[in-house]
Each structure stands twice: as C-alpha cells, then as structure tokens.
Amino acid sequence: MIANEATTKRGKPQTKHSFYPAWCKRCGNCVAFCPVGILVSDEWGYPRQVDKERCTGCGLCEMLCPDFAITVGYEKPGAVDLAHPASALDSPEVTQEKSDAAKAASNISPERLAPVPREEK
Amino acid sequence: MAAGTSKPAGRAAKANRKGQARLLQGNEAASLGALAAGCNFFAGYPITPASEITEYMSREMPVRGNPFIQMEDEIASIGACVGASLAGRKAMTATSGPGFSLMQENLGYAMIAETPLVVVNVMRGGPSTGLPTNVAQGDVQQARWGTHGDHPAIVFCPSSVSECFELMVRAFNTAERFRTPVIFLADETVAHLREKVILPAEGDLEVIDRRRPTVPPDWYVPYKTDGSLIPRLADLGEGYRYHVTGLVHDERGFPTRRPDEVEPFYARLFGKISRHFDDLMLTKEYSLDDAEIVLISYGCTARSCRAAVRLGRERGIKLGLLQLLTLWPFPRQAVEAALTGRKAALVPELNMGQISREVKRVNDGRTQVIRHSKMDGTMITPEEILGRMREVA
Amino acid sequence: MTAVHRSVVYDWLRHDKKFPHVWCPGCGLGILLGSLVRSLAQGGYDKNQVVLVSGIGCSGRLPVYVDVGSVHTTHGRALTFATGIKLAKPELKVIVVMGDGDATAIGGNHLIHAARRNLDLTAIIVNNLTYGMTGGQYSPTTPLGAKATTAPYGHSEPSFDISALTVTAGASFVARSTVYHVTQLDQMLGQAIAKKGFGVVEVLSPCHTNYGRQNRLGSQVEMMKGYKKQAVRVDRWEKMSPADREDRFPIGVLADHERPTFLETYQGAVDRAQAIRKEG
Numbered sequence: 055m056i057a058n059e060a061t062t063k064r065g066k067p068q069t070k071h072s073f074y075p076a077w078c079k080r081c082g083n084c085v086a087f088c089p090v091g092i093l094v095s096d097e098w099g100y101p102r103q104v105d106k107e108r109c110t111g112c113g114l115c116e117m118l119c120p121d122f123a124i125t126v127g128y129e130k131p132g133a134v135d136l137a138h139p140a141s142a143l144d145s146p147e148v149t150q151e152k153s154d155a156a157k158a159a160s161n162i163s164p165e166r167l168a169p170v171p172r173e174e175k
Numbered sequence: 176m177a178a179g180t181s182k183p184a185g186r187a188a189k190a191n192r193k194g195q196a197r198l199l200q201g202n203e204a205a206s207l208g209a210l211a212a213g214c215n216f217f218a219g220y221p222i223t224p225a226s227e228i229t230e231y232m233s234r235e236m237p238v239r240g241n242p243f244i245q246m247e248d249e250i251a252s253i254g255a256c257v258g259a260s261l262a263g264r265k266a267m268t269a270t271s272g273p274g275f276s277l278m279q280e281n282l283g284y285a286m287i288a289e290t291p292l293v294v295v296n297v298m299r300g301g302p303s304t305g306l307p308t309n310v311a312q313g314d315v316q317q318a319r320w321g322t323h324g325d326h327p328a329i330v331f332c333p334s335s336v337s338e339c340f341e342l343m344v345r346a347f348n349t350a351e352r353f354r355t356p357v358i359f360l361a362d363e364t365v366a367h368l369r370e371k372v373i374l375p376a377e378g379d380l381e382v383i384d385r386r387r388p389t390v391p392p393d394w395y396v397p398y399k400t401d402g403s404l405i406p407r408l409a410d411l412g413e414g415y416r417y418h419v420t421g422l423v424h425d426e427r428g429f430p431t432r433r434p435d436e437v438e439p440f441y442a443r444l445f446g447k448i449s450r451h452f453d454d455l456m457l458t459k460e461y462s463l464d465d466a467e468i469v470l471i472s473y474g475c476t477a478r479s480c481r482a483a484v485r486l487g488r489e490r491g492i493k494l495g496l497l498q499l500l501t502l503w504p505f506p507r508q509a510v511e512a513a514l515t516g517r518k519a520a521l522v523p524e525l526n527m528g529q530i531s532r533e534v535k536r537v538n539d540g541r542t543q544v545i546r547h548s549k550m551d552g553t554m555i556t557p558e559e560i561l562g563r564m565r566e567v568a
Numbered sequence: 569m570t571a572v573h574r575s576v577v578y579d580w581l582r583h584d585k586k587f588p589h590v591w592c593p594g595c596g597l598g599i600l601l602g603s604l605v606r607s608l609a610q611g612g613y614d615k616n617q618v619v620l621v622s623g624i625g626c627s628g629r630l631p632v633y634v635d636v637g638s639v640h641t642t643h644g645r646a647l648t649f650a651t652g653i654k655l656a657k658p659e660l661k662v663i664v665v666m667g668d669g670d671a672t673a674i675g676g677n678h679l680i681h682a683a684r685r686n687l688d689l690t691a692i693i694v695n696n697l698t699y700g701m702t703g704g705q706y707s708p709t710t711p712l713g714a715k716a717t718t719a720p721y722g723h724s725e726p727s728f729d730i731s732a733l734t735v736t737a738g739a740s741f742v743a744r745s746t747v748y749h750v751t752q753l754d755q756m757l758g759q760a761i762a763k764k765g766f767g768v769v770e771v772l773s774p775c776h777t778n779y780g781r782q783n784r785l786g787s788q789v790e791m792m793k794g795y796k797k798q799a800v801r802v803d804r805w806e807k808m809s810p811a812d813r814e815d816r817f818p819i820g821v822l823a824d825h826e827r828p829t830f831l832e833t834y835q836g837a838v839d840r841a842q843a844i845r846k847e848g
Contacts, residue, residue, distance in 0.1 A: 076588075077587050077588045078588075079588060079592075079593035079594070080593060081593035081594030081787075081788065082594070082787070082789055083594060083599075083788070083789065083792075086789040086792075086793075087748075087789075087792070113574050114750070116574050117574065117599065117602060117603070117606075117750045117751070117754075118599055118747075118748075118750055119598070119599075119602075120591065120593075120594060120595055120596065120597065120598020120599050120601075120602075121587075121588050121589070121593075121598055122577060122578070122581065122587070122598070122602065123588075125574070125575050126574075127575070139575055139578040140578060140587065143578065143581055143583050143587060144587070216652070216655070216656055218651075218652065234841075237834075237837045237838040237840075237841035237842070238838075238841045238842055238845045240838055240842070242655035242656065242834070244651070244655060246648065246651070246681075247677050247678060247681040248677065250645060250648065251645070251647075251648040251651070251677075251678055251681070252648075253648075254641070254642070254645045254647075254648025254649045254651070254652065254678075255648050255649070255651045255652035255655070256652060257641075257649055257652060258621075258639070258648070258649035258650060258651065258652025258653040258654075258656065259652035259653065259655060259656035260652075260656075261639060261649075261652075261653065262619075262652070262653045262656035262657045262660070263656060263657070264652075264656040266652070266656075280642055280645075281642055281645060281648075284641065284642050410657075411619050411637040411639070411653060411657065411660065412616060412617055412619065412637060412657050412659070412660045413616070414616045415637075416615060416616065416635055416636055416637050416638075417637065417638075418582075418631070418632050418638045418639075418640065419638065419639045419640065420632070420639075420640035421640060421641065421642055422640065427584060429584075429585060429632065430632075
C-alpha cells in the first residue's frame, strides 16, 4: 500500500472512478456487474458512483466497459481531477465536440431516454 | 511433371550461366523467370495444366530457404500470397480456370489494398471442369473483369517458352512498380511446350523492387502519394503500424465513405495504371510493314499465325501479324496502327471472340475485322487461317 | 512477468482512429478488444512485432482500433492471409480475429487446415451465435430451434462446437471463455498468444441487437448473466453427469499439447533440400 494515498475508513486505498461520457454508449454493463453495487445509472443512463467508500477497486466495471469509458485508479490527497486517459486519444477539438454532444444529449428530457418497458406477449 | 526431380541442382546452376541455352517447358521457364525476378514466396494448389509451376517451386523454394506452401484451395493460396506480399515478399501463385475463378475475390482485395502479386493462369477449356488437358483462350475477358467492381487490370500473355521467362520477369517488375496484382495468362499449349531458351545472365536482368517508405514511421501516411500516384508500401512488422483493408480507404488507410475521399481513391487506382499505358503495352510485329491483311493474335494462336504469315507469303498473300503480349490494358494504339490501311484484319483465337470484340471496338471503320473462333480443344492450324484468306482476298 | 495496469489499454488504442467504436452499445467485442490489448501488454510484446488480421463482420472491425499492424481481409479468409504473413516473417506475432460465421462457415476449411498445419498463429473466434452485421441470420453455431432472420420458424440445423472442432483438427491450444468472464478471458488469450503452435480461443459474446432480440433473451446484461449461469469451469464440467451438462458449456483450457509447428517441420525440408543441393 502506498502511504501517500487517501484511504477509506477501513484503511483501504480510496479508489477513484473516472468516467468519459464522450465515449460512453450507456449500455449499463458497469452498473449491472459492479460486485458491490456502487454504480447507478443517472436519469440519462450514464453511470454514477454512489458509495465511494465501498469500492474494492476490482476494476470489473473498467474491464466490462466495451467502450473504454471508465477507468478506476486511486485517489491521492489533494490531487486535481485529471482528465480521463481516453481524452488523450481525442484531439482537443474532438473532446470538446463530444462533450458538447454529451451535454446536449443530457438536456433531452429524461422521459424520452427512459427505457420503454418490454411488453410481454 | 514426369522429369525434373532427378538433378535439380545442375539445372539451377546452369540457369545462372551467361547466355545459357536450355531446353525448357513453358511452365518451367515461367518458374525460372519468377525466381530470376526475385520471387521468394509461393503458395499454390495443384491443377492441370499449371501444376508443374507449383512442383517446380516446391523444389526450388526450400533450397533458397524461402517459404513454399500448398494450401487447402486456391482461395487460400492467393490469400497467403497477399499476406506474404504485405510482409515484404515477392509472392506468386499459379492456377488454371477453376482455380482462377476461386481467386477472383482475393484478387480484387489485392487490387484495392494495392498489393504486388503475380497470379499465373494457365488457360484450359472451360467453363467449369471443361477440358482440363486441352488448350483454350477462354479466360481473356475473365482476367480483365473477373473480380467484382470496376478496376484496372494488367494481363500479360506469352506465346513461346522464352516469352514465358521474359514476361514473367516483367510481370513481377510491373507488380512491384505499380503496387498491383499482375495476371500472367498462359495457355496449356505454351505451358507444356518444350523449346530452346537462351536465359540471360543474372546481372543482365532488370529487377524492380517496390518503393518502401523512407520517412520515419511517425511521418508515414500509407496511401499518400507523390506525382506517381503509387503509394510507398511498408512491410508489416517494420515499425510502420498502419491499417490495410479491402474497404475503400482514405490516405491513412482507414475506411471511408465520404464522396470527396472515395472519388480521388478510385481516380488514383485507375490513374496509376492509365498514366503509364506506354510502359505497359507490349506487342510484336511480324512482316507488318507491307501487309495487306493483318492477323491480330496472342498466346499459342500467335504461333500458328506466324507460320501462316510465312506460308501465306510463299503463296503470294501479303500477310502480317500483330502479336499482343499485353492483353490488358488493351494495346489500343498498336492495334489502331496495325489496322490502318489494310484490306482486312483476321483475329484468330480459341474462344468465341473475346479479343476480336476489342479489335472491332478500336477499329472504328478503318478496315474489315473478321473473327476466327475455334472451340474444340485443339489449336488453330496455319492452314485454317490461310483457308479464311479466300474469303478476304 | 510484471503485472501491467488496466489503463495500458489506452496506450495500445490507435490515436488517429475515431472513438467511440462502431459496435452497438454493450457489444462484447469492445470487452474483447480491451482483453486482447491487456493480454498483449501483459505478455510484453512489442507493438511493432504484432499483426492483427481479421475477416469480415462485426469482429472484422476490431484490428483497426489497435495501434499495431492491422489487416482487414476478405470474408472467411483471414487465416489464409495470416498464414502468408507468418510464413513471410516468422518473427511476427500474428493474431487472427474472426466471428463464428467467418471462421466456421465461409472459412471453415481454412480453420481446420490451419489447425492441422499447426502454424504458429492465434485464432480468436468470437462466437455470438449469429451473423450480427448482416442482420441476424443463422450461422453454423446457431442452436437448433433458435430464431434467426433466415430461420423465422426456428433453426433446423444442429450447431458446430468450435472448440471441439479445432481440438480434433489438431490445434496445439484450445480454450473457451466468455466476455463476462473477462479476467479468465485475459488469461486464456495470454496463454494462446504465448503458445507455440496454433492456438484457438473461442469467445462467447452477446449479440443482443440481433440474436438476443429475436430469441427474447433481453439486453446484453441478461445475456451475460446467462453466460454466468451456463458456463462451467472445465474441471467441474468433467465431473458432471450428462443430465447436468444440459444447456451448459465448459470454459477454460480444453486442449494444450505440444506438437511440431509447421515452421519447424518446414525447416526440416529446407535443411534436406539444401543438403541435397550441396551434394549436387
């Protein structure tokens, strides 16, 4: 364990999720398969972390994300919020364009994005 | 092939001697030509009448420490050749009609991915299994249009054993220079014929290698070209990590459907060949200067034509021959010149008029073009050609 | 071997290729892509010495995203191109990514002959039980009775077991995993790539867009939960009764043995040929 890392109450290193909405296709794998259930879908379908403390840092969400839109690292005290590594693959203009698109998508009313219940026949 | 396994060592050694006269079969001469041009990868599948090439290569490639592989079919054979070519080898495969039909899809791949490659098709009677051991010239238009989608094609056609050697060297050089597959379209008669050949010494041959990138990998744009329209080809595994695809691609090799990228792509694919038509058009003339009737022919049929010219002139008929060594791109200028000012032109061939159709197309009222087709699995004889003269003269 | 961090993936993705990639949301191919890249990085391979070859179909689009030499070939023929590349440059690591239709229908002949020849290649066969890119037609691995756009009344043919097929054909290494069992998938891929000889990894991957929708299997999440239920580790599988094996499949290493590779046996031919030629 590295001493200068932030730790949880139980003394484990505090993990840090980094989401990259520009690449996220909102498939829901991360939310469905998080072994401790600390990821939830927000009203637009993007993943959000609800209970940082319980994260075990297993990285399953990262490995099961087909779109490389999540990374799990460790939080360092006083560290600034670093950009997701995927942003290095997009040029600055593209990153801006994609995040604008993601923002625009998030302005669509949640009702329109809510999954339509499957009809049982 | 019956002979040949006993003393391959002596043969190869002799081949390197200057001006060595040798008695060779067409298929052997083609194989020797390939080796002389630097062929260092062969993948094939047995088929009459092209198997001798595959057998010859199976003897010679291991001696040189180069790969030879007999694949599970012709599709796999040409696939392996394209792969090997991308990895930097000079690759060849040899087949006949049925196998050539199977190769068409990957032949198109080699064209769109601009992979140098030589495909030998020794023509036999078709369609389907047809006449496996008989001669025919029925694949002339297939060699041009066999793979789907519009594309350029380069096809060479030998009529003698020494032309098998010379044209094979040229086929490799052309493939490497233009970064494109080249089809070597022989026929059963020429492939199985044995003739005296004077082989050039190794140093006397011009051997062309593909242009490889000279810039550092970071600067390499795989399909960006200079004025030649022929992009430089990096071998796989040399640090130039780029993408090769059968999809229409942009300069970086990535698939594109943008009309402003698709159109220039096709323009370049055609342009790199059409810009160099003059270098590609190979023809030979026999007694053409004062000829009243011109014969236009290729492959084994050109042999009968040569005899017919000689016999005809003995009988007072002023015959001349234009032999086409390049079938595609069609040597339009040479044919136009040969047709101008003649009484008539006769196009003998072992199909129902695949080249005479082209001759008629470029004739454009210059003279009377007569086709002479034969499809019975045998060659056209000089007497048959002279027999047609009565209709003309 | 030192463990590499998962984020090494970003070093191997192609910088000049646009992301997000082409596949449907939730498609297992993205998971496989990550897994493949991690296995390559974990194995310590040099990017310049790796060539990825693919055929046609959804899986055919995978190599373009990886910053290595990549060749996207014709439908079913990826193994033949890979054979040429490997023979031309034996020092390269040649990895072939194919779909089930690609590898076992149109390319079935090449698959069994590549396994028989035992050339040092790695074949990753992504099995989603259908032709995804063309709209969900039945493939050689579609189960009997399943629906497909060309089997609207249920499929009338039994299916291939890709792993059993390649084991029988002579592959040196055969493993099966699923995109749900992603940590195991990393290991299987790593072992197959490191293995001398023909290595096969059959990867079950959900096509919820076509196969799942037509067979009412729900989203990819439900389909991957299905893999969790159906997949049995091979050591447990061997102890199971035929009744228990119903509707389940084994995952893990199914075959791993040493056989001379084509390059080794061909070198023998080269040596003999050169010895004969020297004697004259």
